[in-house]
Amino acid sequence: MLNRKKIQDLMNEPGCATNQAKSEKDRKKGCGKQLTPGAAAGGCAFDGAKIALQPITDAVHLVHGPIACEGNSWDTRNVGSSGPELYRRGFTTDMTNLDIVNGGEKKLYKAIKQAIAKHNPPAVFVYQTCVTALIGDDVVAVCRAATQRLGTPVIPVEAPGFVGSKNLGNRLAGEALIDYVIGTREPDDAGDYDINILGEYNVAGEMAIVKVLLKRLGIRLRTAITGDARYNDVAAAHTARANMVVCSQALVTLARKMKERWGIPYFEGSFYGISDTSEALRAIASMLIQRGAAPELMDRTEALIAEEEAKTWAAMEPYRARLAGKRVLLYTGGVKSWSVIHALQEMGMEVVGSSVRKSTEADKAKALERLGGDEDKLVDAIAPRDMYAMFKEGRADIMLSGGRSQFVALKAKTPWLDINQERHHQYAGYQGMVTLVQQMDLALSNPIWEQVRRPAPWDIEE
Amino acid sequence: MALIVSHGHSVTSNPLKLSAPLGASMAFMGMDQTMPLLHGSQGCTAFALVMLVRHFREAIPLQTTAMNEVSTILGGMDQVEQALLNIAKRTKPKIIGLISTALTETRGEDMKGDLKLILERNPELADIKVIPVSAPDFSGSLETGWGKAVTAIIDNLAEPASAKQQDCNRVNILPGVHMTPGDIETLVDLVEEFGLKANVLPDLSGSVDGHVPDHFIPTTYGGATVDSAKNLGRAKLTIAIGEHMRISAETLREKTGVPYVLFDRLTGLEASDRLMVCLSTAAGKPVPAKIRRARSQLIDAMLDGHFYFGGRKFAVAGEPDFLWTWGKLISDMGGELVAAITPVHAAHLTELPCQQVIIGDFQDMEDQILEAGGADLVISNTNARLSCQALGVPHFRAGFPVYDRLGGAHRVHVGYRGTRDLIFQLANVLIDNPDHGHGPVPHSAEHDHAAAPALG
Numbered sequence: 001m002l003n004r005k006k007i008q009d010l011m012n013e014p015g016c017a018t019n020q021a022k023s024e025k026d027r028k029k030g031c032g033k034q035l036t037p038g039a040a041a042g043g044c045a046f047d048g049a050k051i052a053l054q055p056i057t058d059a060v061h062l063v064h065g066p067i068a069c070e071g072n073s074w075d076t077r078n079v080g081s082s083g084p085e086l087y088r089r090g091f092t093t094d095m096t097n098l099d100i101v102n103g104g105e106k107k108l109y110k111a112i113k114q115a116i117a118k119h120n121p122p123a124v125f126v127y128q129t130c131v132t133a134l135i136g137d138d139v140v141a142v143c144r145a146a147t148q149r150l151g152t153p154v155i156p157v158e159a160p161g162f163v164g165s166k167n168l169g170n171r172l173a174g175e176a177l178i179d180y181v182i183g184t185r186e187p188d189d190a191g192d193y194d195i196n197i198l199g200e201y202n203v204a205g206e207m208a209i210v211k212v213l214l215k216r217l218g219i220r221l222r223t224a225i226t227g228d229a230r231y232n233d234v235a236a237a238h239t240a241r242a243n244m245v246v247c248s249q250a251l252v253t254l255a256r257k258m259k260e261r262w263g264i265p266y267f268e269g270s271f272y273g274i275s276d277t278s279e280a281l282r283a284i285a286s287m288l289i290q291r292g293a294a295p296e297l298m299d300r301t302e303a304l305i306a307e308e309e310a311k312t313w314a315a316m317e318p319y320r321a322r323l324a325g326k327r328v329l330l331y332t333g334g335v336k337s338w339s340v341i342h343a344l345q346e347m348g349m350e351v352v353g354s355s356v357r358k359s360t361e362a363d364k365a366k367a368l369e370r371l372g373g374d375e376d377k378l379v380d381a382i383a384p385r386d387m388y389a390m391f392k393e394g395r396a397d398i399m400l401s402g403g404r405s406q407f408v409a410l411k412a413k414t415p416w417l418d419i420n421q422e423r424h425h426q427y428a429g430y431q432g433m434v435t436l437v438q439q440m441d442l443a444l445s446n447p448i449w450e451q452v453r454r455p456a457p458w459d460i461e462e
Numbered sequence: 463m464a465l466i467v468s469h470g471h472s473v474t475s476n477p478l479k480l481s482a483p484l485g486a487s488m489a490f491m492g493m494d495q496t497m498p499l500l501h502g503s504q505g506c507t508a509f510a511l512v513m514l515v516r517h518f519r520e521a522i523p524l525q526t527t528a529m530n531e532v533s534t535i536l537g538g539m540d541q542v543e544q545a546l547l548n549i550a551k552r553t554k555p556k557i558i559g560l561i562s563t564a565l566t567e568t569r570g571e572d573m574k575g576d577l578k579l580i581l582e583r584n585p586e587l588a589d590i591k592v593i594p595v596s597a598p599d600f601s602g603s604l605e606t607g608w609g610k611a612v613t614a615i616i617d618n619l620a621e622p623a624s625a626k627q628q629d630c631n632r633v634n635i636l637p638g639v640h641m642t643p644g645d646i647e648t649l650v651d652l653v654e655e656f657g658l659k660a661n662v663l664p665d666l667s668g669s670v671d672g673h674v675p676d677h678f679i680p681t682t683y684g685g686a687t688v689d690s691a692k693n694l695g696r697a698k699l700t701i702a703i704g705e706h707m708r709i710s711a712e713t714l715r716e717k718t719g720v721p722y723v724l725f726d727r728l729t730g731l732e733a734s735d736r737l738m739v740c741l742s743t744a745a746g747k748p749v750p751a752k753i754r755r756a757r758s759q760l761i762d763a764m765l766d767g768h769f770y771f772g773g774r775k776f777a778v779a780g781e782p783d784f785l786w787t788w789g790k791l792i793s794d795m796g797g798e799l800v801a802a803i804t805p806v807h808a809a810h811l812t813e814l815p816c817q818q819v820i821i822g823d824f825q826d827m828e829d830q831i832l833e834a835g836g837a838d839l840v841i842s843n844t845n846a847r848l849s850c851q852a853l854g855v856p857h858f859r860a861g862f863p864v865y866d867r868l869g870g871a872h873r874v875h876v877g878y879r880g881t882r883d884l885i886f887q888l889a890n891v892l893i894d895n896p897d898h899g900h901g902p903v904p905h906s907a908e909h910d911h912a913a914a915p916a917l918g
Contacts, residue, residue, distance in 0.1 A: 037526070046505055085848075
């Protein structure tokens with residue numbers, strides 16, 4: 001339909017080993033699972049695109065569609081900003097009957113104009129949705145006209161919900177950045193120690209932790225794409241010396257294209273878990289050195305890693321006795337599992353299951369190794385009914401997951417910890433693992449569990 | 463008398479409106495062993511689901527037909543059929559609420575016609591009541607969707623009763639979407655005080671009231687049943703609450719002949735009096751002493767509380783019947799309504815005691831407050847928080863969604879006692895914040911949200 005070719009191109013990703021291992025036919029299906037009507041969960045492509053771009057904090061994000069797309073979802077993701085708050089505002093054309101009959105292009109143009117007049121943003125992102133795509137509103141043309149006439153970059157994001165999953169939407173957002181944003185500004189302060197982090201959205205403001213680590217090494221984060229980002233920094237992202245991709249399924253295509261176009265090397269890494277954080281810092285240092293940074297950067301990196309690792313294990317030590325032997329169900333999407341598994345095991349905890357829904361084959365292999373080759377512990381998805389049974393039968397003491405599944409655990413009177421985008425604690429970097437361990441201990445040791453599990457007096461059998 | 467005006471902007475900034483399919487889904491939350499199914503992209507369901515989960519803090523059953531590019535072009539009948547069969551197989555519900563969205567309505571899908579064919583050729587669906595609801599996002603708002611779903615449930619399930627089946631002690635209750643599980647529970651108690659039996663449709667107090675079942679249930683657990691919906695025709699009287707329930711009450715009357723009384727609200731002395739007279743008449747019994755006592759307590763609360771409302775400025779933003787209920791309470795207590803914002807047109811709002819009602823968004827609320835030189839209190843859902851932070855105005859959370867406060871499901875707004883407690887809650891906030899609204903809106907740090915007390 002609208003951008004069939006672009007979507008097909010996205011289905012073929014030379015930078016992804018999983019993708020390349022597939023047959024031609026399987027590749028066309030994309031990396032999301034085929035959706036089953038009546039048994040599907042998860043967001044649409046529009047959702048994914050918005051997640052990937054909305055953390056650009058100083059831009060207007062305008063959703064062109066009927067009310068559900070923005071009215072039911074604005075300001076619900078807990079992504080932080082160290083400055084502008086404009087990104088938290090919800091903007092939509094709120095298309096109603098008559099707008100749909102008449103076509104929405106004029107309304108969209110006026111909406112762009114009004115938003116710019118009121119907020120004077122450096123850029124406006126316009127999101128296409130199902131209904132406006134269906135009635136044939138030419139969002140690209142409207143954005144082009146608005147950019148020319150109003151003098152503010154207006155970027156079309158063509159990811160209506162029906163084209164596919166959240167993941168596809170992430171990647172379509174990456175396309176919008178490469179087509180319209182990255183490389184449009186030349187900064188006057190580019191240097192040998194600049195990097196970008198792709199696929200990092202600053203959930204719970206945890207990028208602050210990463211920034212501090214990088215700063216101690218003299219490395220500057222030009223921008224995250226797009227956590228706590230400013231539009232002009234994203235526009236200048238092409239001047240960085242290296243890219244780190246933290247959520248590889250979402251933005252690896254963007255990383256590859258940046259390498260092809262501007263020669264920026266990239267690697268896939270994670271800031272979740274102690275060993276992963278160390279690995280990531282080493283990889284950043286080595287890439288920067290290859291591209292002109294002084295070789296002593298590696299010595300400083302190793303020194304920092306040694307210091308931080310020792311400090312972190314020491315900080316976690318008091319919890320070891322309290323957590324040892326507890327069984328954890330790790331039910332996550334985006335967070336790289338294996339490195340977290342490693343840290344939990346170091347605390348003496350048993351990981352009874354880990355989902356690998358969004359992990360790459362390499363990640364799965366690493367996770368499997370960590371779990372002692374027990375395939376049963378690696379799961380794609382657990383049906384809520386089975387999950388509930390796991391808790392009821394006492395096969396897991398705590399679940400770490402996202403908000404959707406929390407009530408499966410809580411209703412089974414089992415401790416639960418949010419490790420998804422609605423959480424309020426920072427779990428990244430070295431310090432983040434200490435926080436995670438502290439939070440797990442708080443959850444497990446809370447006195448309510450004993451109270452709520454005790455039967456009512458009249459239900460106790462004599 | 464208020465003038466109703468549209469904000470007239472092409473851009474909606476910080477939307478107040480929620481989608482009609484979301485309202486329709488919520489109505490099915492009040493039906494027992496039910497699975498609502500949105501006929502649209504999976505995002506339609508995901509967004510609604512997240513919002514319902516965060517508001518009620520409950521596991522919410524809600525499915526999608528997962529429309530894709532191909533079915534958007536060729537038609538979604540196969541998607542509907544597969545979805546129904548999958549749900550029937552996996553979760554075995556008694557009711558499936560099949561709700562259309564803007565996507566399927568824009569492409570002109572004949573959902574009801576398709577459903578008829580699907581049911582004919584799939585005998586395994588025979589035991590499930592599939593209730594189709596047309597509630598596209600591009601028309602109306604949360605209340606609209608709720609009203610349409612309740613009407614569809616009545617249309618599909620309610621049956622006229624024979625003279626023998628009629629029960630003169632039975633009263634139907636059709637609550638609006640602005641009523642909490644706590645409101646419904648209280649209303650049922652009041653009805654029972656008069657020796658009457660209540661039949662509530664839909665009944666959120668049975669399902670999302672926060673109870674903990676002892677085994678896993680993939681559908682809703684609790685709420686009105688298929689049988690209770692069938693038996694609506696046996697009642698002597700229907701009590702509907704909120705103008706958006708008129709269509710449901712009317713449909714029920716047409717189908718079963720049960721007359722209805724529509725209450726514009728059940729909050730406030732006068733409104734509660736009307737309810738008691740109605741129940742007393744229906745039961746043929748005097749108002750019980752306990753309730754008379756509660757009335758006296760409300761009068762005392764009004765006497766004690768009016769000092770804190772008089773001359774203070776209030777902003778209320780919400781769905782039409784939410785705005786009506788709170789706006790009237792504020793004016794009953796002597797407060798001034800300086801901003802009244804609602805997402806869709808509703809004729810009865812012309813009777814609100816304020817200058818104008820704006821059909822708009824939270825940006826309009828901010829503008830109105832600035833124009834009025836400030837406000838003492840904003841009454842609205844959690845989405846008003848950005849505006850309240852920006853303006854430094856205290857924020858009393860009410861309505862849907864409220865996801866940054868606990869206990870919303872149990873707050874009571876109806877009857878003498880509910881009104882009494884509301885007056886106390888509001889007055890306490892006003893006592894804590896004595897200085898707002900008497901000058902320009904403060905911008906200094908000490909008036910920022912961080913310093914403002916946690917409310918509502």
